[in-house]
Amino acid sequence: MQAAKINLRAQTGAPKWYNTFMNHLLTLGFQHSQAYPSLLTFQHNQSQIFLLVYVDDILVTGNNQEVINNILSKLHAQFNMQNLGTVHHFLGIKIQQFKDKFFLSQASYATSILTSANLTHCNPLANPSCTKLPPEVAEDTILSEPSTYRRITGSLQYLTLTRPDITYAVNVLSQHMHDPSSQHVYLLKRLLRYIRGTVDFRLPILKNQLKLTTYSDADWASDATTRKSTTGHCTFLGDTLISWAVKK
Structure with missing residues (x-):
């Protein structure tokens, strides 16, 4: 290549x-x-x-x-x-080539996002989101600023090009860019702490059979305010993940 x-x-x-x-x-x-x-x-x-x-x-x-x-x-x-x-790099994506596979990653880009949020040395988390929010959420001096929330969330959208594991969490955060609350700031900080622990994750592109397989799922009216559902899908070509999306 x-x-x-x-x-x-x-x-x-x-x-x-x-x-x-x-x-x-x-x-x-x-x-x-x-x-x-x-x-x-x-x-x-x-x-x-x-x-x-x-x-x-x-x-x-x-x-x-x-x-x-x-x-x-x-x-x-x-x-x-x-x-x-x-x-070796294309549009901020690092491309590593081996004999029968490639790896795509955005470690440098992810690190720059953490740096802008002053979280380069934060304690990592094992999950990008959570199912239950705490009753009280402390203010964050950096992320609580609405313009900072929007800037970092927008940057995370580009990171999903090689990080399907954060797609759902970024989708949730993006729904509240116009008026983020303290709970959304809490979720954003959780996601950044997860990225801190997985900054070197790579997306593999493998040489195998050309069999196209798609999986999809949806919840049922998960948004208590709008009663809208959230759906997601991922498509594999052989064992290689080539497409994914989450949509409310």
Whole structure:
């Protein structure tokens, strides 16, 4: 898997650079993914190449290194690009490669969230949430500020890209960003203490059978005020978790 950075805006202007690059990829034989327009695929004989574009960064992988090198050389001939080689980080996500698997993690990003909340040395917890709140909740000098609550909760939403274990807890916190109470601040601090103890958790991507399996569940009118339910699902490709969501 290789990464590259494109310096295209100076040549075409900000509004046009993305369309210019995409149109050139189409002339090389790429096609847009129906699931995600910034993901393009290239197929020829037994070769299959995937190219992901995010702003001015691209990620390229596939089953034929010679074809990948040929595509990159054609792009270099047309655009001002910097080949960053084998990818180790992409959009704040650390990518560790092994012979038959990958691991994705956001340890540095999680640590920066803890630092902003002044919880880098807090005592960790074993669970990201709780089923019963204490009758009295002490004020937190940092997290009780509504703007801080919203900023940290928003940051945690990005952390769920590699941390499905905190998705439900973040969903609950996000429902009260407009007016967080002391109980919501308590739940936020619990979640941050859980992250403190699991900061090195990694999401595995394994090489195995391409069998698609989805699990889903929902409670029944768990919100006592709105009587709305909360549902969640997770989808596996073989043994690899590829999609998950929680929704009220």
